[in-house]
Amino acid sequence: MTSETPNKLSLSRFEELLDQHGSDATGWPATERDAAQALLTMSAEARSLQQRAAETDQRLSQWQSPEASPGFRRRLLADFAAQQPAPSWLGLLMRQLGGARLAMPAMAAAMVLGIMVGNWLPMDGSSVDDVASDDALSLLQYDLGEEGEW
Amino acid sequence: MTTAGGDDPDLPLVIAIGQGDASAAATLVDRYARRLQAFAWRMLGDREEAEDVVQDSFLRLWKHARRWKPGAARFSTWLYQVAANGCRDRLRKRRDHSAEAVDWLVDDTPGGREQLQQAERDAVVQQAVNELPDRQREALLLSHYDGMGNPDIAAVLEVSVEAVESLLARARRRLRDELAPLKTQGKGESS
Numbered sequence: 001m002t003s004e005t006p007n008k009l010s011l012s013r014f015e016e017l018l019d020q021h022g023s024d025a026t027g028w029p030a031t032e033r034d035a036a037q038a039l040l041t042m043s044a045e046a047r048s049l050q051q052r053a054a055e056t057d058q059r060l061s062q063w064q065s066p067e068a069s070p071g072f073r074r075r076l077l078a079d080f081a082a083q084q085p086a087p088s089w090l091g092l093l094m095r096q097l098g099g100a101r102l103a104m105p106a107m108a109a110a111m112v113l114g115i116m117v118g119n120w121l122p123m124d125g126s127s128v129d130d131v132a133s134d135d136a137l138s139l140l141q142y143d144l145g146e147e148g149e150w
Numbered sequence: 151m152t153t154a155g156g157d158d159p160d161l162p163l164v165i166a167i168g169q170g171d172a173s174a175a176a177t178l179v180d181r182y183a184r185r186l187q188a189f190a191w192r193m194l195g196d197r198e199e200a201e202d203v204v205q206d207s208f209l210r211l212w213k214h215a216r217r218w219k220p221g222a223a224r225f226s227t228w229l230y231q232v233a234a235n236g237c238r239d240r241l242r243k244r245r246d247h248s249a250e251a252v253d254w255l256v257d258d259t260p261g262g263r264e265q266l267q268q269a270e271r272d273a274v275v276q277q278a279v280n281e282l283p284d285r286q287r288e289a290l291l292l293s294h295y296d297g298m299g300n301p302d303i304a305a306v307l308e309v310s311v312e313a314v315e316s317l318l319a320r321a322r323r324r325l326r327d328e329l330a331p332l333k334t335q336g337k338g339e340s341s
Contacts, residue, residue, distance in 0.1 A: 019319035020300070022293065056326045060294050062268075065188035065273040066197055067322045072187070073179060080167075080175040084210040 014046050023053035029145035160225035166218035179208065185296060186233045192210070192291050194312040195280060203236035223305060230306045234288055241284060278295075278328040286321035289314055 010018075014036055021027045024037055039046045160181075165172035183204055190200035210232055218225075279287060288307060292298045300318070306309045 007284065019322045020315040021318075022322070025300065050240065052326060052330075053322070056322065056329055057294065059329045060272075060273055060279075060290075060303075060325070063192075063272050065191045068187050068201060069197065072201055072204075073183060076179050076183060077172070077176060079209050080172065080212045083209075084170050103240065143264060 009039045011039070011043065011045060011049075014138055015038055015049055018053040023057045041129060152298055158220060158224045159227075164211075164215050164218050164225050167211070168218060175212070178211075183208070186229065188292055189230070189296060190233055190237055192276075192279065192295065193234075193287065195276065203233055203240065206236050207232040227302065228304045230292070231308070234274055234306060237288075238284060271293055275329065278325055281328075282321050282324065285309075286317045286324075289317040290324050290325070292319040293318055 016034060017028055017036060021029075025033055028036060040050060054083075060150060163178050166243075167178065170244065186204045186207060187200050189202040191197055194203070206228060211229065220272045224289050261298075277292070282290065285307065289303050291301045292302070292306060298306070300311050300314045304314045307314065307317075309317075
C-alpha cells in the first residue's frame with residue numbers, strides 16, 4: 001500500500017540530507033525527495049537552510065581550476081607511444097601488405113606454395129638427375145684437386 | 151557511474167589501449183585528463199604537481215591496460231583511485247602547503263579590482279577546502295566538482311556509503327560556516 005501524500009520529513013533530517021547530498025535535491029534519495037519538497041513549501045526554516053546550502057555550493061562552483069599547461073595532452077600521449085613495443089618485421093610487413101586481413105591470405109598462399117615446391121623438389125640424391133649429379137661430383141673433385149695442395 | 155564493472159562504458163577503450171590503439175588512448179585522455187587535473191589541482195593547489203599526478207595515473211594505465219580485468223571495478227573508479235592515491239602521497243610529503251593559497255593574490259595580472267576580488271574569494275574558498283581533512287576534501291571534490299554519487303565516491307575512497315555521507319556532511323557543515331562571511335564581504339564590496 002502506498003500513501004498518496006509523501007512521508008513527513010523532520011527539519012533535522014532535511015538538514016542532514018542537505019549536508020550529505022548538497023543543495024540540489026535531484027541527487028537526493030528518491031524516497032525522500034517528495035517529502036523534502038513538501039517541507040520546503042511549508043517551512044520557512046527549511047527554505048532558509050536550503051538557501052544557505054545553495055550559497056555554499058555556488059561559492060564552491062565559482063572556484064575554477066586553471067587550464068592544463070600547453071602540451072599536457074601531447075605529453076600524456078607521448079607516454080603512451082613510448083610504452084608500445086617496437087613493431088616486429090612481420091608486423092611491419094603485414095602493415096605494408098594492407099593489414100592482417102589482406103596480409104594473412106597472401107602469407108598463407110605463399111606458405112602453401114612453399115610446401116608444394118618443397119614436395120616437388122627431390123629429398124635425397126637417389127632421384128637426382130644423373131647428369132646433374134655427375135657434374136656436381138666432377139666439380140667437387142676439381143675443387144678438391146686444386147685445393148689439395150695447400 | 152556505479153561500482154560494477156560489467157556495464158563499464160570505458161571498457162572497449164581500455165581493451166583497445168591494451169592492443170596499442172593510439173586513438174583509443176587519445177579518446178580516454180580527452181575524457182578524463184582535464185577532470186583529473188582539476189581534481190588533483192584542488193587537492194594539491196599546484197598545477198605542475200597536479201599534472202604530474204595525472205601523468206603518473208595515465209602512465210599506469212598505459213602499462214597495465216593489457217592486463218586489465220573487467221568486472222572488479224569500473225575503469226573511472228580505478229583511475230580516480232590512482233589519482234587520489236598520488237595526491238595523498240604528495241600531500242604526505244609536504245604537509246604545510248597552506249601558504250600557497252596566498253600566492254594567487256601576489257599574481258599581478260591585468261584585469262583590475264574585480265579580478266583581484268574574485269581571486270581573493272577564490273583564495274578563501276581554496277583555503278577553506280584545503281583545511282578540510284584529506285578524506286573530507288576528497289569526498290567533497292568528487293561530489294561537487296566531478297558530480298559523483300555517494301556510492302561511486304565510496305568505491306573510489308574504498309569506504310562504505312555511510313562513511314561517505316558522514317564525510318560529506320562534516321565537510322559541508324564546516325564549509326558553510328567558513329564561507330558564510332564571503333556573502334557579506336561580497337555585498338559590501340559591490341555597494
